[in-house]
Amino acid sequence: MMKGVFNLARRAKQGLPDVGRTPADVVHAENKWSLLRYRARPDGLAPGRPIVLVPSLINRHYVLDLMPSKSFVEYLVDQGRDVYIIDWGTPTAEDRYVTFDDIADRILARAFRVAAKVSGSPDVHVLGYCLGGTLTAIHAAVRPRRVASLTVLAAPVDFHDDGPLSQWTNTKSFDLDALVSATGLVPWPLMQAAFYLLRPTMLLSKGVTLADRAWNDEFLDGFLAIERWGNDNVSFPGECYKRYIGRLYRDNALIADAFSLSGERVLLSNIRCPVHTVTFGHDNIVPWRSAAKLMDVVGTEDKKHLHLPGGHVGAVVSKKARHKLWPELLGWWQERDGGPAVRSVSADAAGS
Amino acid sequence: MNLWKTWKTAFDAWENNTAQMLDPIVRSARVLEPAGSALSAAMKLKSMTNRASAAWWSAIGLPTRRDQERALHKLNTLESRILDLEEQLEDANATQAVK
Numbered sequence: 092m093m094k095g096v097f098n099l100a101r102r103a104k105q106g107l108p109d110v111g112r113t114p115a116d117v118v119h120a121e122n123k124w125s126l127l128r129y130r131a132r133p134d135g136l137a138p139g140r141p142i143v144l145v146p147s148l149i150n151r152h153y154v155l156d157l158m159p160s161k162s163f164v165e166y167l168v169d170q171g172r173d174v175y176i177i178d179w180g181t182p183t184a185e186d187r188y189v190t191f192d193d194i195a196d197r198i199l200a201r202a203f204r205v206a207a208k209v210s211g212s213p214d215v216h217v218l219g220y221c222l223g224g225t226l227t228a229i230h231a232a233v234r235p236r237r238v239a240s241l242t243v244l245a246a247p248v249d250f251h252d253d254g255p256l257s258q259w260t261n262t263k264s265f266d267l268d269a270l271v272s273a274t275g276l277v278p279w280p281l282m283q284a285a286f287y288l289l290r291p292t293m294l295l296s297k298g299v300t301l302a303d304r305a306w307n308d309e310f311l312d313g314f315l316a317i318e319r320w321g322n323d324n325v326s327f328p329g330e331c332y333k334r335y336i337g338r339l340y341r342d343n344a345l346i347a348d349a350f351s352l353s354g355e356r357v358l359l360s361n362i363r364c365p366v367h368t369v370t371f372g373h374d375n376i377v378p379w380r381s382a383a384k385l386m387d388v389v390g391t392e393d394k395k396h397l398h399l400p401g402g403h404v405g406a407v408v409s410k411k412a413r414h415k416l417w418p419e420l421l422g423w424w425q426e427r428d429g430g431p432a433v434r435s436v437s438a439d440a441a442g443s
Numbered sequence: 444m445n446l447w448k449t450w451k452t453a454f455d456a457w458e459n460n461t462a463q464m465l466d467p468i469v470r471s472a473r474v475l476e477p478a479g480s481a482l483s484a485a486m487k488l489k490s491m492t493n494r495a496s497a498a499w500w501s502a503i504g505l506p507t508r509r510d511q512e513r514a515l516h517k518l519n520t521l522e523s524r525i526l527d528l529e530e531q532l533e534d535a536n537a538t539q540a541v542k
Contacts, residue, residue, distance in 0.1 A: 121526060122519045184508070185515035197523065204530065258470050264479030266486065273489035275512070288469050292462045299454055303447075 095305030102305075107319045108312050111153030113165045115176070119205045122189075123180030126202050127152075128209060129168050137171025139428040140239050141210040143203060144176040145223035148194070148331075149282060151323050152178045155220065157408050158316045166417045172424075175206045175215075177223075181325050187275035189328035191335060192353045199230045203237035214239040216424050220407065221245055221377065222335075228385060229345065232361045233352045240365040240427050242420060245403050247377045248359070249384035251343045255289050256376065260340040267336055271329040279324035289375045317404065346384060359385065365393040367423050369416065376403040395423065 115127040126143075144164070146152040155176065156164035167174045177198075182189065206215050214237045219227030224246020231238045250257055259265070270277060287293060297318075304310045327335075344350040350357045366389045370379035379398065386396045397419060399406055406412060468474060497507040506514075 121523060185512040185519065187512060188516040193523075197527075201526070201530075255466075255470050259475055262472075262475040262479040264476045264483060266479075266483035269483050269486040269490060273486040273493065290462050291465050291469060292458050296458050299451065299458075303451055 095302055098308070098311065099301070099305040102308075102311060102315075108158055108316045110158055110316050110319055111151075111156045112159060113156045113162060113168060118175070118209050119201070121198075121201070123182055123186065124198060125178050125180060126205055127176050127178055128206070129164055129174045129176070131173065132168055132171060134171065136173050139172060139425065140212050140214065140216050141173040141175060141206050142167060142216045142218060142424065143206045144174065145199065145202075145217065145219040145227050146177065146179070147221035147223050148179055148226075149222065149279065149324055149327060151320060151325070152176050154320050154404065154408065157320065158312065160413070161313060161316070161408050161410075163407065163412070163417055166413065167421065170421055172421070173210050175202070177202050179325065182276055182328050184275055187271075187329040189331055191331045194328075194331055195226045195229045196234065196353045199226060200234055200237070207237050213237075216240045216242070216427070218242040218244065218420070219246055221403070222247070224382070225339070225345075228359065228362065229350070229352055229357050231364060232357050232359050233355050235362070235364060238364050240367070240424065241362060242367040242369070242423070243382065243385060244369045244407060245371055245374050245377045245379075245382055246368075246385070247339075247381045248388075249343065249346045249381045250340045251346075252378045252381040254375065254378045254381065256285060257340060257381075259285055259288065260336050267333055267341075271333045275329050276326035277329060277332045279326045282327065283322075283324060286376065313408075317408070321404075346388065359388040360390040362389040363391050365395075365423075365427050366391055367395045367397070367420070369397045369399065369420075371402060371406040372398065372400045374401075374403040374406075393427075 114130045116130065117125045118128045119126040144152070144155055146155060156162045159165060164174055164176065203215050203217065207213060217227050217231065217238050217240070219225070219242070221244070224243030225248065227238075227241060228243055228246065228248065231241045274281075290296075301314060304314075338344040338350055342349065345357065345359065348356065348358050348360075366385065368383060368385050370382045372379060374382075383396060383398070386394055397416075399416060401409065401411070406416065493508075497509060500507045
């Protein structure tokens, strides 16, 4: 343990590790959000459609490009893929009026159009992570033109689950309108507090784990990078939050076919492109059954469900992900692009 | 097994049991409802303060924070609509060039 303490003291002088280091260029910027295109590997791009990554609104995009060897983006670029990601930026006071339709309809449509145009492709593969997955599923149901395939990682679809977040948002005394009216942008510390409720002993447990394994530089790098990301959150545009919590969490309108996007009814059965859903067994933010529900409602026969062990974040950025999840996703896209299949699905992965 | 490892094993067991014990408590209406009420009351108070402050600014003929936010949001919306039109124009030109 003492070795760990000394190592931690030594590392404290170096500061937090760099994150999101894969080189990228901004190909479109509008209001606070921007679309980044990662620079191709020196050998150039391999054949295949571009991939657009859509992260959650609450967290920073660089979770998918955390650090070398723990970066899904770096992996895809190394494999020759043309990768884009949406950086939602940091909303400011006037963005309280940004609506769910602005984000799930107009912004996503623009991002997919720009990516397709820059890459010279008619459409793009779309991957949505967490809330990003919900947004992309809604978009694909109503605006399918540019979506060649849809991959959703740990994205809530059925919001009436047994998770604590669902129970909190359905608390009768929680006045959604009062919160949005008073804050405008729903402050991220408030949302983070709700996440801590998921496991109240988490902070203490993290501290002890850190003390126990701080001697290991590799562990320390990963731990500090995740902590940096986990505490670098953004506040949520109020109007959008009101609809997200009110219609999705409280009314469960998406699964009841009662949700609308820019006035058009969202029927998930209208999703006809290939769909790949990934769920994580120990995900306590998005219970896996809530995410897996998408498989039951989409209108395509080309669908696949991959269920892996691990939590909401760890399962996407861990060492294991590099050997299981990432090759699986890449292989699935390659098959849909008519290229050679890359298979390395683990025995514990359940496909259907 | 050294002292730290023994302590860590005991801590892990305690942490796991405590988390399991707390889980139904933090999910129960007896915790969530008062938390919701407290949050809502605080937010209503904040809204009242915001309204009082806005009324004061308006009384001396100055734009309120909300006025400025609305104006900036309209500008952002306008920028977005201009980009939409630019895209449509480019598409129309490309279609015409093909013909």
